[in-house]
Amino acid sequence: MFGNYLIGLREGLEASLVVCILVAYLVKTGRRDALRPVWLGIAIACSVSLAFGALLTWGSQELTFEAQELLGGSLSIVSVGLVTWMVFWMKRTARHLKSELHGKLDTALSMGTGALVATACLAVGREGLETALFVWASVRASGEGSSAPLVGVLLGIGTALVLGWLFYRGALKINLAKFFKWTGGMLVIVAAGVLAYGVHDLQEAGFLGGLNDKAFDISSAVPPDSWYGTLLKGVFNFQPDPTVVQLTVWALYVIPVLALFLAPAVKRGKAEPKQEPKQEPSRS
Numbered sequence: 001m002f003g004n005y006l007i008g009l010r011e012g013l014e015a016s017l018v019v020c021i022l023v024a025y026l027v028k029t030g031r032r033d034a035l036r037p038v039w040l041g042i043a044i045a046c047s048v049s050l051a052f053g054a055l056l057t058w059g060s061q062e063l064t065f066e067a068q069e070l071l072g073g074s075l076s077i078v079s080v081g082l083v084t085w086m087v088f089w090m091k092r093t094a095r096h097l098k099s100e101l102h103g104k105l106d107t108a109l110s111m112g113t114g115a116l117v118a119t120a121c122l123a124v125g126r127e128g129l130e131t132a133l134f135v136w137a138s139v140r141a142s143g144e145g146s147s148a149p150l151v152g153v154l155l156g157i158g159t160a161l162v163l164g165w166l167f168y169r170g171a172l173k174i175n176l177a178k179f180f181k182w183t184g185g186m187l188v189i190v191a192a193g194v195l196a197y198g199v200h201d202l203q204e205a206g207f208l209g210g211l212n213d214k215a216f217d218i219s220s221a222v223p224p225d226s227w228y229g230t231l232l233k234g235v236f237n238f239q240p241d242p243t244v245v246q247l248t249v250w251a252l253y254v255i256p257v258l259a260l261f262l263a264p265a266v267k268r269g270k271a272e273p274k275q276e277p278k279q280e281p282s283r284s
């Protein structure tokens with residue numbers, strides 16, 4: 001449940017910050033007349049994201065078991081790729097997000113109402129579609145038939161909405177760069193579990209081999225139905241009996257990605273040469 005709460009919190013806060021930046025900029029520049037098309041674009045983005053999530057949830061139920069597993073595994077891998085790109089993108093652009101959105105909004109204001117709707121829709125819609133896909137994949141990986149993963153996601157999104165409102169009102173200030181760095185690192189670990197589960201789906205669909213080739217089996221020490229087994233499953237998508245392929249893919253993803261993500265940013269650019277102070281000629 002914690003892993004899904006983290007997804008809802010992280011993704012929801014990104015979308016909330018985007019909305020706060022757009023609305024605050026229009027209010028401060030005296031363009032309240034442009035708020036309606038911006039809210040319309042946000043509403044369209046939310047509707048499309050919900051429809052996409054519903055399509056993923058109920059659209060796959062008519063498929064055969066093998067087709068469901070193939071679809072689930074493929075989309076899990078795609079969602080991990082999108083989330084990985086997202087956490088690195090936010091790490092790189094967190095400090096410049098406000099100025100980037102302001103520039104896009106200025107351009108949209110000069111083009112008219114349709115451009116405003118499209119700008120708001122695209123800015124929020126990207127976060128919404130990524131959230132819908134990754135939440136669907138994570139809920140699948142956390143165990144079907146349980147409402148706890150979905151509850152965790154909703155609680156995370158609710159927390160993000162409250163934090164976004166507090167940011168807008170100026171009642172809360174935190175170091176967003178550090179927040180996104182540490183939540184991004186934890187999200188990489190969650191994504192690794194989703195990736196391993198996606199690989200297992202592909203093995204069950206017969207697309208990948210090695211389904212019966214277990215790396216280890218500690219089910220007796222960590223029963224999946226125990227409180228600690230459920231906790232590990234909910235937070236890290238832990239599986240007590242992974243296949244060799246699952247464990248290999250998990251390690252090949254989480255070790256380099258986490259190391260690159262937590263590494264300090266390298267500042268590019270040549271240092272300017274130091275200029276020697278000019279010596280005034282001596283006067284005789």
